[in-house]
Amino acid sequence: MHTIELKNISKEYNGVTVLNDINLYIQENEFLTLLGPSGCGKTTTLRIIGGFEEPTKGTVLFEEKDITDIPPYKRQINTVFQKYALFPHLDVYDNIAFGLKIKKLPKSEIDSKVKEMLRLVNLQGFEKRSIDSLSGGQQQRIAIARALVNEPKVLLLDEPLGALDLKLRKDMQIELKNMQKRVGITFIYVTHDQEEALTMSDTIVVMDKGRIQQIGTPVDIYNEPKNAFVAEFIGESNIIDGIMHEDYLVEFSGQNFKCVDKGFRKGENIEVVIRPEDIEIVSVANGQLNGIVKSVTFKGVHYEMIIESKDFEWMIHSTIMKEVGTEIGMTVLPENIHIMKKVRAE
Ligand SMILES: Nc1ncnc2c1ncn2[C@@H]1O[C@H](COP(=O)(O)OP(=O)(O)O)[C@@H](O)[C@H]1O
Ligand SMILES: [Mg+2]
Structure with missing residues (x-):
């Protein structure tokens, strides 16, 4: 069974087509990356999967059920945005606990889940820290912890490492990949960085001008580019x-x-x-x-x-x-x- 399926998805803004007949399966536990140059439609695709944007045509299926008209908060999908969007007035603990408190889980359960998440993102002992005392990389890890604590089936990540410097980005790439393996959640990851995509992904979807150019493993995409665009873009x-x-x-x-x-x-x-x-x-x-x-x-x-x-x-x-x-x-x-x-x- 596919976790997510996009069927004939098109999106127009004011009569301009920005996604053109996107068809895509995403499997359970898969690390799938949407890769392409700026403006090719990656974020729009992700927002349609998350429910923040409605497609002009086509359907989004989650575990074979049509969720095209289901609002974001009712989807078992969480998003980590490019900008971390943490609550600045809450400390690390309360940022991660936020969703669980809304769900009114017992305090002891919230406690153990938050601790587990801090361990996962390697920030044990940071509970009481304020958000603005954290580095960019630490903030991004908290944003990931906050998304994962709700145990979504799918995590959407839109250029989550874009704001980090090169060294930190490389470390975080490996950390994120390890995290994904440990938690066994489907990751749909957006980047315009081909090296990042090649390092992290099980499957890469290369996009250009609102169309899918090629879908394959990193090795396939690198060794057997389907057209000159993919070849040029990948290396x-x-x-x-x-x-x-x-x-x-x-x-x-x-x-x-x-x-x-x-x-x-x-x-x-x-x-x-x-x-x-x-x-x-x-x-x-x-x-x-x-x-x-x-x-x-x-x-x-x-x-x-x-x-x-x-x-x-x-x-x-x-x-x-x-x-x-x-x-x-x-x-x-x-x-x-x-x-x-x-x-x-x-
Ligand atoms: N709300 C919007 N209104 C009009 N055009 C938009 C809107 N959002 C995105 N676009 C356009 O859609 C195209 C794809 O954008 P986007 O999905 O953000 O690309 P990417 O994430 O690959 O850089 C771009 O040309 C962008 O200008
Ligand atoms: Mg984008």
Whole structure:
């Protein structure tokens, strides 16, 4: 059974379509991330799942029941917003206990649940602290504790780490992922940061201009991007025009290459995607392609080199360093040549 299902969801604001026929299943205990550039419709999708926004068309199902018209507070779904929205006049304890007090749970039960949540977010002993004495990261952990204490079946998180600096963000990514595993709740997470999505998610939904471009595991999305938008968005790539001559045979840069793709028309114009780390440097004599090193930059674990060939500038990531001006040969394995239809998302 799916925990959440979005069926043909569209959303218009003043006649402008911002979500276009979104179809999506979300499983129990899944960590699913909506990933895409600013303005692509991630927050709107999340708000529709949370019940804060009504779709123009389509239905939202929760455990197979239509909840499209159910208000947010009646959904077993909680939200952690980008801004933490804690109550500034309440201390940490009362912020976390807020929902439980409204539900009129016995004091001892509230007490043990709040303690358990503080342990979960690693802030034991912070009960009496005021909100403004906490750092951004601590406030965000309290916001997460406050949402989780109500034991929702689904937690929605809209760029929850967006306001944190890089180091803290990296730590929190790992913490959040561990928390999600421990509590076993479905997380629907929104980010525009591809690295964050790749690190944390079971499933990534790549969106652009109100449409889903691809749904898959991080490995799928990284290794088998479905179109040039996904390839470009997920990581730096070489994207070059090519022609598919027959199944498993592609031409680009004036050469024929074996590949592992099939099902294209003979002579179809396509785009070829090759990751910078998948191009191997070999001697000029052994190169499928040759080029001149135009620039070299050390990136910490590898060198990034721009190689000028006769009709294209290739980006290579390699632990081998070649001097600027050197001529080199390059090879690519067939499985690292990704063929994509030449339709970019409009
Ligand atoms: N209340 C609104 N009224 C009009 N347009 C909106 C409203 N909310 C969002 N939009 C528009 O919908 C599009 C998608 O927005 P949003 O879902 O916030 O994108 P994201 O979260 O991916 O950055 C944007 O073009 C945005 O300007
Ligand atoms: Mg947003």
